[in-house]
Amino acid sequence: MASSYKYEPLPKNSIRFIELDPDLKDGKPQLKVLSCARDEAPEYISMSYCWGQDPESESIFLDDLPFAVRPNLFQLLLHLRYHRREYTEWRYFWIDAICIDQSNTAEKTEQVSRMETTYRNASTIAAWLGVPPAERNQERTGRDHISELSSPSLVDEIFTSVYWSRMWIVQELILAKNIVLLYGHLRLPWKGMSGVLQAWSTFGKSRWRHSATINLVNMTVGAAYTQEHGRALGELMRYLEHSEATDPRDRVFALLGLVEGEEREVLGTIFPDYEMSHEKVMLVTMAYLKQIYAPRPFKWVVKPQQVWSEKVFGLDKETWEKMWSETEGYETPHDLTNYSSVWNAKGIGKLLKPGQAGETFRGQKEELKRQRRKWFELRVDALRKLASESSR
Template identity: 30%
Template sequence: IDLSHQQIRLFELTSTTGASHLEGVFHVVSLSTLPTYTALSYTWGDPARTKLIEIGGNGLAIPLNLWWFLHSWNSSKLEKTNIFWIDAICIDQTNILERNHQVRLMKKIYTNAAKVVVWLGQEADNSDVAMNFMATQGSAPLKRKGCGYKRLWTKDEGRALLALCDRAYWRRIWIIQEIIHAEKITVLCGKKSFEWKMLESLYGKLKTLELGSWLLHHDSAAGILSSSASVMVWQRAHWRHPETPKPHLNTLLEVFQDWQCSDIRDKVYGLLGMVDEETAVVVDYSKSVVELYEALRER
């Protein structure tokens, strides 16, 4: 890609449906003439666990969790689109200049995506039960029962939902700007999916129960309301509100200090797409952690 222009790579998955051998091709495009594409929001997982895919005849080792996403997508064909922006594939991770260039474009990449897919990982901890509940009953209204409300779910559904809302994905620093800048979000776990608005609806119902002191009458409800997933629902609504001013970088560093990343510099770089320009720093992976934090102090 030409680093003097706003160009990105898009990855087109070309494998036949259900194939275990995954392959695709790159398309280099300009941000001014973008085709329809899906941006992925996920967590890399253990960097030592990788699997090969083939791109243009060449092998590329990608995080195992990402391989499972591509395999799941290719098996289920939830959407017709097979064109993606995925950081581990579309950025040459060994090229510092390219990493700097592409990370600076992240806000535009996620804002311009036709959809952002949140990949929570493979089916586990009864997640299919939770995903089915969200897809079919996530937006169902609360129903009155006497002076309170009917139970939202069974005990098993509540436990499964809590496990889903507490997955490691929700505590990753990069997802903050990815979710906040996305226009449309689909949540995917295994081969099940639901739309983000279902999560917003569930959060609204839990807040209603909290106001009436009814949370304890619903298994796992208090845990779900305080989960990292619920925090992200609130954060997305807050930062996308037209009256919310762009925050100072120091404010965000404090708010999101407990969110996680494998490279400590990403505690800063992962938030730059949200801050006002006056308090921002320039993305530069050639700088050490000490140099970066010295630059923060000098602003």
């Protein structure tokens, strides 16, 4: 289904929002689009949902012009009108499929690089689980439907929703100030629901205990730590190897807002870049993981090929093995290989001499900083060289 709506260019450091009209037009949702500088953004709700594999077979109206969307987003917008009546403060919404011009690679790359800020600044993340097989309590008023979770059948529907397998939701929910789940006409505040789900996973069906839902609930328990310090990319990729993304490059890009400081600095010089192919993104990621976790002097200690399998990168085994070999030669010296030249025995001896300890320590510290900066530059150069030399 073709779209007649044409995007206006979005200035750098700007963002788009939508306003949802409470009335339908020809049975279809109608929305207004507005853009503004990020530092002038109004309070807004960020919608978290699963794109799905269905084609863009439905249409809505953007500024009175037809705009093609996937079925799940169409249902989200139909039901969002109902929830907006209950949440009167919900006026502006951010929805990636609409607020980012998906056909504009440059804009998409710039907006994805700012995704962490988009999620952090949203007043609420509203997670859309889809439409239940049979709608419940369509006319019920009030905001809290937690009591509905006494139904095992409803809990089973929530636990098995494909929503929880989506890669992007990890960043969305961990960085959120406030979360509410929308399931058809039901509204389930996360603060009350997460505890109920953990209880059901303990005392309910055994398969719920190891579900993607509980994995994410457990990750949000440590959300405050992740927001402040971040996590290692390798750790996140291993933990989420069964998660899915409509664009396979997002197996890495969707995690950038969660990685720790120095890793983010290195990776941010290369990613996100939607001009790269999926295989090249994974090739560079493999090389990076080797740089950090398996430098040549320590390969006998860490064997990343036993940790990061083809599943982590979303590749078939044959392709993964070939690409793993291609990363040979792009490693850089590991930090630990240089510590002996900085924190050496002679330097430690000087620390023990009266009057020299402070000066020696400061000198050693500055040398260590210089070395780390050099390692940082070597890593970035190696990754850029691999990206430019690879024909993938």
